[in-house]
Amino acid sequence: MTNNFILEITQDLAQRVRQHRKRSGLTQQQLAQFAGIGKTAVFDIEHAKPSVQWDTLLKVLQILNIQVKFISVLPDAQEAGS
Numbered sequence: 001m002t003n004n005f006i007l008e009i010t011q012d013l014a015q016r017v018r019q020h021r022k023r024s025g026l027t028q029q030q031l032a033q034f035a036g037i038g039k040t041a042v043f044d045i046e047h048a049k050p051s052v053q054w055d056t057l058l059k060v061l062q063i064l065n066i067q068v069k070f071i072s073v074l075p076d077a078q079e080a081g082s
Contacts, residue, residue: 007048013068014048020064021046035059 021031021042028042035042041056061068 010048010050014046016066017060017064018046020066024064031060031063035063 021028024031026034028046029039032039032042035056037056037059041052042060044052045057045060
């Protein structure tokens with residue numbers, strides 16, 4: 001996986017968070033309050049900053065009702081017989 005691919009995914013997710021927040025009629029401050037995080041964290045997520053912590057991102061995604069699905073090319077452990 002190249003850094004460009006990771007950057008594209010991060011920027012796409014940041015854009016989707018911003019769009020969902022605005023469609024929900026929330027300010028960054030309001031979203032931060034609902035998620036129990038700081039306003040700076042919301043800003044960082046929406047600007048695809050690499051310093052965003054995973055648990056912080058998950059809180060925001062939950063508040064905005066955004067589901068992220070990861071697809072792996074590797075077989076599941078159950079399929080592999082583990």
